[in-house]
Amino acid sequence: xxxxxxxxxxxxxxxRREKGVYGTQTLEEINxxxxxxxxxxxxxxxxxxxxxxxxxxxxxxxxxxxxLNAGAFTHYSYAIRDAIASIDIPVVEVHxxxxxxxxxxxxxxxxxxxxxxTIAGFGKNSYILAAESFLLK
Ligand code: DQA
Numbered sequence: 001x002x003x004x005x006x007x008x009x010x011x012x013x014x015x016r017r018e019k020g021v022y023g024t025q026t027l028e029e030i031n032x033x034x035x036x037x038x039x040x041x042x043x044x045x046x047x048x049x050x051x052x053x054x055x056x057x058x059x060x061x062x063x064x065x066x067x068l069n070a071g072a073f074t075h076y077s078y079a080i081r082d083a084i085a086s087i088d089i090p091v092v093e094v095h096x097x098x099x100x101x102x103x104x105x106x107x108x109x110x111x112x113x114x115x116x117x118t119i120a121g122f123g124k125n126s127y128i129l130a131a132e133s134f135l136l137k
Contacts, residue, residue: 001042003134004057005066006047008051012047034131037128038135042063055082058084069127075109091114092133094119094127095118095121117130
């Protein structure tokens with residue numbers, strides 16, 4: 001089982017930005033915790049602040065499942081939506097914060113319709129819960 005974790009715009013600032021919302025661990029620390037937790041599962045981690053790079057990564061993906069936290073791209077990127085729709089690998093949408101308890105604009109995801117499911121609100125465990133959805137199969 002190979003899983004690809006994609007983090008989008010501003011997620012590289014995790015641990016340094018809005019610590020009350022996203023916690024104090026860096027993305028590298030979170031990724032290390034995920035890999036340790038998912039021992040036996042091949043995990044690849046990718047982060048980009050560029051919408052097109054995320055589309056290119058999705059197009060080239062060669063794995064059993066994708067866990068995607070697109071950050072703010074979630075709320076408006078039709079390009080990433082179409083990239084997800086253009087591949088056959090299932091994608092689970094993830095958010096560390098509970099986007100439904102925050103600002104109005106965060107309640108809209110243009111990605112959900114083409115994703116297998118969504119997990120939000122459990123901090124770094126949102127990634128692990130999303131990964132478990134593939135491992136349970
Ligand atoms: C986020 C929620 C988004 O609304 C926000 O733009 C992010 C992170 C989350 O993980 O909770 O950058 O995807």
